[in-house]
Amino acid sequence: MSRNLIVVSGPTGIGKTETCYKLSKIYGGHIISADSRQIYKEISIGTAKPSKQEIIDNHIKVVDHVSIFEDYSVGQFEREALAEIEKDFESNGSSILSGGTGLYVQAVCHGLNKFPDIKKETVLAYNTKLIAEGLVTLQEELKSRDIEYYEKVDLFNSRRIIRALCVIEESNQTYTSFVKQELPPRDFNTIHICLAIERSKLYERIDNRVLKMIKAGLIEEAKSVHEHKSLKSLQTVGYQEFFDYFDGKTTKDEAIAKVQMNSRRYAKRQTTWLNKYVKGSKFAPTQLSNIKKFIEGNLK
Numbered sequence: 001m002s003r004n005l006i007v008v009s010g011p012t013g014i015g016k017t018e019t020c021y022k023l024s025k026i027y028g029g030h031i032i033s034a035d036s037r038q039i040y041k042e043i044s045i046g047t048a049k050p051s052k053q054e055i056i057d058n059h060i061k062v063v064d065h066v067s068i069f070e071d072y073s074v075g076q077f078e079r080e081a082l083a084e085i086e087k088d089f090e091s092n093g094s095s096i097l098s099g100g101t102g103l104y105v106q107a108v109c110h111g112l113n114k115f116p117d118i119k120k121e122t123v124l125a126y127n128t129k130l131i132a133e134g135l136v137t138l139q140e141e142l143k144s145r146d147i148e149y150y151e152k153v154d155l156f157n158s159r160r161i162i163r164a165l166c167v168i169e170e171s172n173q174t175y176t177s178f179v180k181q182e183l184p185p186r187d188f189n190t191i192h193i194c195l196a197i198e199r200s201k202l203y204e205r206i207d208n209r210v211l212k213m214i215k216a217g218l219i220e221e222a223k224s225v226h227e228h229k230s231l232k233s234l235q236t237v238g239y240q241e242f243f244d245y246f247d248g249k250t251t252k253d254e255a256i257a258k259v260q261m262n263s264r265r266y267a268k269r270q271t272t273w274l275n276k277y278v279k280g281s282k283f284a285p286t287q288l289s290n291i292k293k294f295i296e297g298n299l300k
């Protein structure tokens with residue numbers, strides 16, 4: 001029996017889900033969602049999660065199954081996704097991974113580096129330091145302790161900087177040394193499709209999609225989880241902007257504009273990540289025949 005994983009990656013709003021629906025009808029198998037926000041049951045509109053009926057009809061897995069109050073890691077996702085993919089290989093020979101979150105896609109296709117356990121006290125110490133001394137202090141510490149990772153990481157992503165510093169503190173080794181670990185190859189064939197369109201067209205799609213979300217009830221959905229705004233699961237585009245609106249920090253129109261702007265920025269970061277780390281062939285979502293031809297030329 002063949003073991004082919006078809007991976008469809010691309011920035012937010014480009015049309016990955018619709019492409020996966022079409023490919024699933026051609027090649028069979030389930031669609032494994034690799035989206036770190038669509039796993040949460042309580043938030044659907046702002047995450048562009050498929051409807052419950054679409055999830056059933058299109059056999060979408062690892063989606064809409066975790067509460068915002070639960071801790072969920074990329075390691076858990078890796079285990080759940082690989083289990084579903086293995087079922088597909090046994091019954092169908094191929095499976096489809098819909099990739100929105102780069103780290104989730106990487107975990108499935110290549111595995112995860114093994115890091116030391118981190119004490120809660122260490123995380124608390126760095127979070128306290130962030131509040132007391134600011135992000136620049138943590139940036140400088142990372143620069144002095146692991147210049148290689150400092151030059152790669154998003155320096156405005158405090159969570160990633162704290163994560164790296166905690167690993168360095170616990171292990172007395174650089175974070176880079178763990179990232180560079182050799183990982184054993186997967187025992188399946190990966191066929192990677194990257195969806196791409198002209199940036200101006202993508203941004204137009206994103207802006208329009210946000211407006212559709214507003215009409216569908218995004219503001220009301222954000223209001224329903226506002227009291228839990230400090231949860232890690234809600235530190236995301238499409239919700240944080242409206243939390244500021246509810247708290248009187250911005251107007252409604254400003255919040256909507258910020259959701260559009262932050263969604264475009266997120267798409268740009270995703271595109272940069274894909275260009276750097278993913279060895280996939282690029283196609284527009286409308287080029288289904290070319291995508292199909294590429295897949296069939298790489299099936300094993």
